[in-house]
Amino acid sequence: MKKIGILTSGGDCSGMNACVRSAVRTALRLNIEVVGFRKGYLGVMKGDCIDLDSKTVSGIMHRGGTFLQSARSPEFKTPEGQAKAVEMLRSLQVEGLVILGGDGSLSGALALHRLGFPVVGIPASIDNDIPFTDMALGVDTALNNIIYAVDCIKDTASSHARAFVIEVMGRNSGYLASIAAIASGAEFALVPEREFDLAEICQQLRQRFEEGRDNAIIILAEGASSGQAIADSIKDAIGFETRVTVLGHYQRGGAPTVFDRLLASRFGKKAVELLVSGNHGVMAGLSCNTILATPIEDVIRGEKRPQDEMLRLAEVLGI
Numbered sequence: 001m002k003k004i005g006i007l008t009s010g011g012d013c014s015g016m017n018a019c020v021r022s023a024v025r026t027a028l029r030l031n032i033e034v035v036g037f038r039k040g041y042l043g044v045m046k047g048d049c050i051d052l053d054s055k056t057v058s059g060i061m062h063r064g065g066t067f068l069q070s071a072r073s074p075e076f077k078t079p080e081g082q083a084k085a086v087e088m089l090r091s092l093q094v095e096g097l098v099i100l101g102g103d104g105s106l107s108g109a110l111a112l113h114r115l116g117f118p119v120v121g122i123p124a125s126i127d128n129d130i131p132f133t134d135m136a137l138g139v140d141t142a143l144n145n146i147i148y149a150v151d152c153i154k155d156t157a158s159s160h161a162r163a164f165v166i167e168v169m170g171r172n173s174g175y176l177a178s179i180a181a182i183a184s185g186a187e188f189a190l191v192p193e194r195e196f197d198l199a200e201i202c203q204q205l206r207q208r209f210e211e212g213r214d215n216a217i218i219i220l221a222e223g224a225s226s227g228q229a230i231a232d233s234i235k236d237a238i239g240f241e242t243r244v245t246v247l248g249h250y251q252r253g254g255a256p257t258v259f260d261r262l263l264a265s266r267f268g269k270k271a272v273e274l275l276v277s278g279n280h281g282v283m284a285g286l287s288c289n290t291i292l293a294t295p296i297e298d299v300i301r302g303e304k305r306p307q308d309e310m311l312r313l314a315e316v317l318g319i
């Protein structure tokens with residue numbers, strides 16, 4: 001290959017810049033040119049790209065977000081949009097594409113692969129809902145952001161003897177909520193993967209209040225309910241005054257943790273090596289601390305990672 005492209009798509013996450021940097025530097029060492037497409041698949045369809053050299057990607061490792069920008073493009077979901085993208089890639093003489101994103105973006109990668117265009121995917125989404133990788137890029141940073149926020153909220157909750165419902169992201173996955181609850185010592189994690197009984201929760205919170213405890217933290221996954229709805233249902237029954245915090249997009253930004261910087265660097269290098277060696281249509285994933293390639297077809301068809309072990313751990317810890 002003489003020239004490859006790279007793009008970041010879907011919800012941005014910390015570590016995307018570090019990953020692009022690693023992919024670019026790996027390709028340059030192999031004497032392969034790299035272009036970066038702006039705004040994910042939108043940039044591919046429009047041919048909106050920039051040349052990436054070693055200098056362009058220096059000084060970006062510590063920055064959250066994605067300097068290539070990201071987008072959600074409904075047009076690319078259509079066969080016409082995908083054909084347009086392949087045509088544009090061929091006219092730009094781009095011979096392969098490294099695609100960073102969540103499960104939607106990886107479905108897009110699969111579409112290009114099925115059209116015969118060489119792609120390698122990299123799992124990048126704070127939701128950690130992508131099969132065949134222990135961790136997606138950005139998850140660790142998002143969790144650290146959440147824990148920082150929960151610790152801060154606990155300080156003010158204790159000062160006023162309040163209960164807080166803290167809503168975290170994750171789309172349909174309760175991963176962020178369950179891990180955040182374990183790591184912050186929260187009282188409850190409400191996640192889509194496990195049914196919960198609000199009457200039972202109210203009773204336990206009431207007991208906690210009557211014991212004289214000075215705070216209660218309930219971490220809610222956005223896929224399970226809304227923070228306000230939970231607070232409205234419990235506020236008159238638990239004794240504690242109740243407040244809601246929706247952490248929102250704060251969770252997605254900020255400097256990547258060391259874990260994410262390293263994972264990003266490993267993913268970027270491996271993706272380019274796979275692409276160049278002709279191992280296309282695969283996703284680089286983390287498995288038992290090794291970066292392995294899995295066909296994107298299997299990733300898209302694969303079952304979401306079960307939460308059983310973490311939920312059991314939460315139960316044992318009294319969450």
Ligand code: ADP
Pocket residue numbers: 009010011041071072073074075076077078101102103104105106107108109111125
């Ligand atoms: P994420 O990658 O974070 O899951 P999205 O689900 O929004 O985010 O997907 C990002 C982009 O990937 C979409 O805007 C669309 O362009 C493309 N995409 C999503 N699903 C598909 C699909 N089934 N087929 C082709 N492209 C898709």
Ligand code: F6P
Pocket residue numbers: 011102125126127169170171222252
């Ligand atoms: O998929 C990542 C994610 O941050 C989800 O956790 C969240 O539901 C969604 O993206 C938010 O999307 P947007 O940035 O389009 O509001």
